[in-house]
Amino acid sequence: MIESRLDRPDDFYEALLESHRGLTSEQSHAFNARLILILANEVGRLDTLKAALAAAREGLDAP
Amino acid sequence: MIYRRAPEHGAADAVLHPVVVVGAGPVGLSLAIDLAQRGQRVLLLDSDHRLSTGSRAICFAKRTLEIWDRLGVGDAMVTKGVSWNVGRVFFGAAPLYQFDLLPEPGHERPAFINLQQFHAERHLVERAAALPNLDLRWDNHVSGLAVHDDHVELTLSTPDGPYTLRAGHLVACDGSRSTLRGLLGLETQGRVFHDRFLIADVHIEGELFPDGRAERWFWFDPPFHRGQSVLLHRQPDGQWRVDFQLGWDADPELEKRADRITPRVQALLRQGFGREVPFQLVWASVYTFACQRMASFRHGRVLFAGDAAHGVSPFGARGANSGVQDAENLAWKLAAVLRGDAPDALLDSYAREREAAADENLLHSTRSTDFITPKSEISRLFRDAVLQLAARHAFARQLVNSGRLSLPATLHASPLNTPDVDVFAGALCPGAPAADAPLRDAGRDTWLLRELGPGFTLLVFGDAPAWAVDATLLAVDGRTLVDVQGHAARRYDARPGTAYLLRPDGHVAARWRAPQAAQVAAAMTRALARS
Numbered sequence: 001m002i003e004s005r006l007d008r009p010d011d012f013y014e015a016l017l018e019s020h021r022g023l024t025s026e027q028s029h030a031f032n033a034r035l036i037l038i039l040a041n042e043v044g045r046l047d048t049l050k051a052a053l054a055a056a057r058e059g060l061d062a063p
Numbered sequence: 064m065i066y067r068r069a070p071e072h073g074a075a076d077a078v079l080h081p082v083v084v085v086g087a088g089p090v091g092l093s094l095a096i097d098l099a100q101r102g103q104r105v106l107l108l109d110s111d112h113r114l115s116t117g118s119r120a121i122c123f124a125k126r127t128l129e130i131w132d133r134l135g136v137g138d139a140m141v142t143k144g145v146s147w148n149v150g151r152v153f154f155g156a157a158p159l160y161q162f163d164l165l166p167e168p169g170h171e172r173p174a175f176i177n178l179q180q181f182h183a184e185r186h187l188v189e190r191a192a193a194l195p196n197l198d199l200r201w202d203n204h205v206s207g208l209a210v211h212d213d214h215v216e217l218t219l220s221t222p223d224g225p226y227t228l229r230a231g232h233l234v235a236c237d238g239s240r241s242t243l244r245g246l247l248g249l250e251t252q253g254r255v256f257h258d259r260f261l262i263a264d265v266h267i268e269g270e271l272f273p274d275g276r277a278e279r280w281f282w283f284d285p286p287f288h289r290g291q292s293v294l295l296h297r298q299p300d301g302q303w304r305v306d307f308q309l310g311w312d313a314d315p316e317l318e319k320r321a322d323r324i325t326p327r328v329q330a331l332l333r334q335g336f337g338r339e340v341p342f343q344l345v346w347a348s349v350y351t352f353a354c355q356r357m358a359s360f361r362h363g364r365v366l367f368a369g370d371a372a373h374g375v376s377p378f379g380a381r382g383a384n385s386g387v388q389d390a391e392n393l394a395w396k397l398a399a400v401l402r403g404d405a406p407d408a409l410l411d412s413y414a415r416e417r418e419a420a421a422d423e424n425l426l427h428s429t430r431s432t433d434f435i436t437p438k439s440e441i442s443r444l445f446r447d448a449v450l451q452l453a454a455r456h457a458f459a460r461q462l463v464n465s466g467r468l469s470l471p472a473t474l475h476a477s478p479l480n481t482p483d484v485d486v487f488a489g490a491l492c493p494g495a496p497a498a499d500a501p502l503r504d505a506g507r508d509t510w511l512l513r514e515l516g517p518g519f520t521l522l523v524f525g526d527a528p529a530w531a532v533d534a535t536l537l538a539v540d541g542r543t544l545v546d547v548q549g550h551a552a553r554r555y556d557a558r559p560g561t562a563y564l565l566r567p568d569g570h571v572a573a574r575w576r577a578p579q580a581a582q583v584a585a586a587m588t589r590a591l592a593r594s
Binding site for chain 1: 427430433434439440441442445449451452455456457458459460461462464467
């Protein structure tokens with residue numbers, strides 16, 4: 001269970017989608033990859049990042 | 064509702080009415096009742112002679128109920144309505160999470176009641192009929208409008224033919240397709256959303272929810288309505304409101320047919336509740352919506368309120384609720400101006416405060432709609448990722464947006480607010496609506512909001528000041544008026560000597576740790592736009 005640390009979730013979500021506005025699908029992929037790398041650097045700690053990678057992967061593998 | 068020939072019919076000169084309100088829906092009725100209770104003579108006109116058909120608006124928020132308490136109809140609404148606080152969100156067939164809109168004790172009113180709009184209007188019409196200075200005329204359709212410097216001339220079409228009258232001030236509460244807005248050549252601007260929704264009111268014998276509880280249930284992509292959303296609300300009289308998202312390509316005429324709606328409801332009941340439940344379709348409508356508002360809610364002597372001034376999506380119950388807040392904001396100001404207690408500039412503050420409130424409602428409503436109806440491939444990708452993560456992770460639940468439900472606006476930037484000079488914690492800053500709390504008055508249980516005066520109230524914690532104040536004095540002193548559970552002191556971050564000046568609409572005008580008479584007088588002057 002990852003607890004919330006976002007101070008203004010709705011504002012963040014709107015800003016996230018707004019950042020994608022006008023991008024092609026390929027550009028959006030590139031944007032997401034860059035964003036993940038920037039945020040990973042913000043997080044810093046490898047154990048936290050590995051936990052996040054596992055949480056993101058969960059449910060995506062075929063049962 | 065009975066049409067009567069107006070006394071002005073055939074009069075040589077047009078009669079001047081100080082205030083004319085057009086539109087006897089929840090907003091126009093609330094405004095007219097409030098003005099009449101404040102001693103004003105009010106004429107309320109409606110273009111037909113019926114209450115609203117179908118249930119239309121159903122979710123009335125705590126703040127609306129508190130306003131209606133002041134108008135003398137709150138108890139009737141709550142007795143008839145279905146009270147609820149909890150919302151439950153599903154993704155597919157699985158419950159995702161639930162939220163409680165009123166998680167703390169010590170409030171008289173629930174977060175919401177569900178009540179068909181025609182029931183709400185009926186209670187308001189009954190209240191209006193009991194006020195001798197409120198003249199409610201049915202079948203009076205405004206067909207002409209001429210704005211002059213000192214009045215507005217109205218031409219009214221009636222079953223007896225047309226007549227004219229004059230209004231000192233005219234308030235348009237005539238809905239999203241406002242006739243008055245059209246007659247003045249004014250527009251609303253904003254975003255139209257490319258999606259269609261079916262609302263169906265169905266009558267069901269027996270219970271759907273466990274223990275007969277009342278909750279708001281919302282499904283993203285349920286198995287009984289793949290790829291779309293569904294919203295379910297319990298209403299009084301064994302009725303349930305179902306809102307099916309249909310998508311932009313749906314044929315509205317086709318989807319309104321009972322033979323199309325019945326299998327949708329059957330699938331919901333069968334797969335959502337695992338039951339074959341007999342039901343009757345009561346009313347249905349297919350709608351689209353826009354998030355928009357007029358650039359200005361005031362045009363000289365003509366003021367706009369409710370859906371006439373602004374429109375939102377239904378997710379969040381921000382339509383009727385914000386309209387009733389418009390009405391309460393305008394009523395005391397118009398009454399003060401008509402009495403000569405405040406300058407005309409006070410009416411400008413109505414427009415400023417309620418335009419800001421409309422912007423807040425539009426922002427929430429637009430975001431909810433963007434989440435429910437993703438408008439691009441990438442927004443759908445993120446939306447679905449949020450829903451998938453929300454099953455396991457609390458952080459993602461905060462991002463799920465099935466509607467951010469109506470809360471009263473805090474009027475942060477209002478020119479009527481006196482900025483804090485003392486340090487306070489908590490939410491009740493200048494501009495915020497007063498919070499309720501249970502009190503005891505000489506052995507009688509009461510509520511803080513019930514004790515507010517009709518005009519300004521100075522709410523004091525501890526002994527009342529020795530000096531005179533031109534407001535109702537409400538001293539929570541621990542002797543006659545007792546803060547039995549300490550909720551009032553907590554909510555108002557109060558210490559002995561703390562005082563709040565509350566406007567007639569219950570919003571905080573100013574607050575102090577230990578005010579002097581001159582400070583209170585100055586704050587009241589400011590709140591009446593006299594300075």
